[in-house]
Amino acid sequence: MSKRLLVHVDDDLDEAFLFQRALARGGIAGWSYRHFADAPGAMDFLRQAKIAKELTPDLMVVDLNMPRVSGLELLEWVVDNFPELPVVILSSSDLLQDRLRARNLGSKGYFVKSSAHDELIEFLREWQKSAAQPLEQAI
Numbered sequence: 001m002s003k004r005l006l007v008h009v010d011d012d013l014d015e016a017f018l019f020q021r022a023l024a025r026g027g028i029a030g031w032s033y034r035h036f037a038d039a040p041g042a043m044d045f046l047r048q049a050k051i052a053k054e055l056t057p058d059l060m061v062v063d064l065n066m067p068r069v070s071g072l073e074l075l076e077w078v079v080d081n082f083p084e085l086p087v088v089i090l091s092s093s094d095l096l097q098d099r100l101r102a103r104n105l106g107s108k109g110y111f112v113k114s115s116a117h118d119e120l121i122e123f124l125r126e127w128q129k130s131a132a133q134p135l136e137q138a139i
Contacts, residue, residue, distance in 0.1 A: 009042045010063035026121035039069035064091040079106040
């Protein structure tokens with residue numbers, strides 16, 4: 001069975017470690033994980049994957065507050081350039097204005113960071129169930 005690719009974009013390396021550990025502990029099977037410490041790195045990866053016709057992500061998890069290019073700017077760029085790629089926000093911000101802006105820009109979900117990432121792990125389990133059928137047919 002082919003693995004799905006989850007791309008996580010967050011400038012906080014400790015957060016990336018905790019998220020990857022939560023994925024493993026949460027029993028999320030069938031996913032490969034790739035982390036980028038900034039939005040430009042993720043954007044370069046997506047451009048190269050498109051040119052090479054290589055595996056593109058099945059889901060992106062993006063932090064809002066990053067230097068140089070914010071998570072909202074990355075979300076907007078992904079929606080414009082890779083509209084088939086779903087993006088979920090994982091942020092320390094619980095502000096309603098951030099949630100609404102992310103939703104209006106096309107985010108498929110918004111989760112506030114926690115040490116266990118329980119809500120996001122449950123979302124991924126449901127995402128995996130709903131996406132399993134097309135993946136099986138593609139093999």
